Amino acid sequence: MDVGGKIALVTGAASGIGFAYATELLRNGAKHVAILDLASSNGEESAKKLNAEFGNGKAIFIVCDVTKAQELEAAFAKTVKEFGSLDIVINNAGIMDDARWELEIGINFTAVVRGTMLGFQYMGKDKGHKGGVIVNISSVAGLVTGPSFPVYIATKHAVIGLTRSFGLPYHFEKTGVRVISMCPSFTNTQLITECVGRTLDSVEQDHIDKVLSSVPAQTPESVAEGVLHIIRVGENGSIWVVENGEPAYEVQLADQPVKKVSA
Template identity: 50%
Template sequence: MPYDIKGKIALVTGAATGIGLAYVKELLRNGVKAVTIADIDATKGEDSAKRLNHEFGGNKVIFIRTDVTKADQLEAAFKTALNTWKGLDIVINNAGIMNDANWELQIAVNCNHVVRGSLLAIQYMGKNNGGKGGVVVNIASILGLQELAGCPIYVGTKHFVVGLDRSFGTPFFYNLTGIQFLTMCPGVTDTPLISEAGKFALQGMGNIAKELVEGLGSMPEQHNRSMSSSPVECKVALITGGAIGIGLAIAKSVLRCGARGVMLGDIKEKEGQKAVCELSKEYGENKVCFMKSDVTKKADNEKLFKVAMDKFKSIDIVVNNAGLLHDKDWELEIDVNMKGLVHGTLLGFQHMGKHKNGEGGVIINIASVYGLQQAHGCPVYNGSKYFVIGFSKAMSHKYYEELTGVKVLTMCPGVTETQLIEDAASTALEGFGDVGKILKDGLDALPAQP
């Protein structure tokens, strides 16, 4: 049954200009009772509200200056909307930026804001919280469905939105909250986005700005390429999250295949030291080094690579394996699964890339089977693994490989640790009934990693 928007009340982020403003106009044109515009640009936002009220009559639109990366400001926008209109039915999380040069801000706007906006919508509209349900529309992009070499981190953020909504859009969440989650993946809508795109490309990657501008203009079709794996004999590998589990298994595998050195980084110091003893006993002394490292900290990441270079004089393989399943602490989850992985990837290019006087190499980014399908009970984790796939596919483009001599591969393992399943319920989002059981049952149903 189509959703009737007549008489409904909407909140739209990033709606002072562009596609967000177009959404507001279309809503009003089709009978929405009132709209709250939340945007960081006060001048344009106030002007847009004034013009819309003149065009559509009455006081149907209010503007609230909102930095969507600030939790208190975004919640204040919701509260103001509710206090003004005495209700809320539609939320469009539209605010977004394309700026790989400032990629941490980009993740905060494009990902954290969408999660927080979705959770606030559930808090204030969800039937499980005394509301009457409604609709949440999260704006992704055509680049949430395909890759583009010129803006790999932006691509990852839009894949994140698609993955997040695949989970939030499951019957469990709809039946609990009465909120329908929709995802829109528009093509290029703002010509300044294309003309100014070169300013916001990744730094230190040759003529990547030109690649970005041309790519946005042509929107190339998706291409899948198969690549033969490089032998690891006499190579040096750096592995994050390498103290236990799949990271430790990868360390054993590369040593078994003749690697001359392995650098393990992990926040678990005791387990890391134990791994060094175990691996040294089995594969020989001085082949394995461990450093306590928190992938959410830029300084720790940089030091890990420096220690590896000082110890082994080179790095040939980087495995960004550190990961976290913990939607209850979703901001940390994004920091580990996305920001930590981006840091590791960029440092891999910096230390191995031929454009930086390196000899090339391989970067392996660990995603998950949940990067390929909807996750039951962990929408933010789901989104984070979609991010890994989108980002890594963009970074595997021939442009980067030809410039740097570095291949980027992605692995999507199934469930590898039984403890992950046992602990799953305690890590699920709070306030969603029995979502912990849904998560545990979903993990139980996944194919196990041999």
């Protein structure tokens, strides 16, 4: 898909990687972008910044708590009402906070499920629309295991499972909507810089510090460039990684479990 002339909705987009996605979309010719975030965010200022750079009316800010079903659906409806249609959905909102694991699951997974289904509703050919693309933001943590943030890691594994399952031909043949996932490695955002005190009580801070110091952080702009690439070329159901500021690459995951052979 060429993003030129397309209309996009991005959750968690007032700052960080989400704002980088919105910026990169408009820089590459997207017609309009709706940025969704909490009322307490700097969303109004972010929309003004985008409109100043790319043209008045290019971006709108919609107050939305993605854990509230009515607010998320209202945000999709408002985007279509304001801009006439919808072509791209990026389910980006997320937190890394195992100390509040129920909220973490609600934001990182339940809201992604709902955002995906709303993407089908507002873009699906079976609903009278023209199709589109949904990008579900996971993490490299969704491809591995680790002791530091086990609930966070589980939510990101779940996003990959959701994407691969909704990305099967059965759904695409009905909807004309591709579902793909991006898995960024450590990125210089508040998700990483403000994770102190957000672990389970059983995880020591020294362990977290060691993990964070062992991996270099990339910029949000590098991740945004990767997302634009996979919107253009990513196959339905595909999973991509962007790390160390390098170009995004697709990863291959097993479709079936492999029986363990004892030594």
